Amino acid sequence: xxxxxxxxxxxxxxxxxxxxxxxxxxxxxxxxxxxxxxxxxxxxxxxxxxxxxxxxxxxxxxxxxxxxxxxxxxxxxxxxxxxxxxxxxxxxxxxxxxxxxxxxxxxxxxxxxxxxxxxxxxxxxxxxxxxxxxxx
Numbered sequence: 001x002x003x004x005x006x007x008x009x010x011x012x013x014x015x016x017x018x019x020x021x022x023x024x025x026x027x028x029x030x031x032x033x034x035x036x037x038x039x040x041x042x043x044x045x046x047x048x049x050x051x052x053x054x055x056x057x058x059x060x061x062x063x064x065x066x067x068x069x070x071x072x073x074x075x076x077x078x079x080x081x082x083x084x085x086x087x088x089x090x091x092x093x094x095x096x097x098x099x100x101x102x103x104x105x106x107x108x109x110x111x112x113x114x115x116x117x118x119x120x121x122x123x124x125x126x127x128x129x130x131x132x133x134x135x136x
Contacts, residue, residue: 070084083126
């Protein structure tokens with residue numbers, strides 16, 4: 001996955017995206033154009049945003065995001081260019097807790113697809129990207 005970004009989320013972006021029920025994510029194609037958006041769940045843990053592949057590591061959107069390293073998201077109003085980064089190893093407990101707090105109402109079978117020990121391998125840390133930054 002991509003390098004760390006030098007940009008940062010604004011407080012308003014963190015609040016809006018963190019509260020949004022769903023996020024739309026599009027990865028970049030090799031020619032720099034965006035692929036079609038896919039709709040997924042997003043959580044905020046602290047001042048960071050994360051997404052996970054509910055259908056495991058072979059999920060097409062997840063594979064495209066890993067390959068491209070960058071894309072764009074939109075949720076709760078904000079739209080932002082992002083870098084897809086590897087999360088720190090010690091954040092997964094907090095990410096699990098954020099998924100439980102936000103989505104447990106959908107039941108354990110659904111939330112279970114994005115929490116637990118296997119979920120860490122399918123987690124993407126969303127980092128804002130300045131348009132002037134090179135694409136990873």
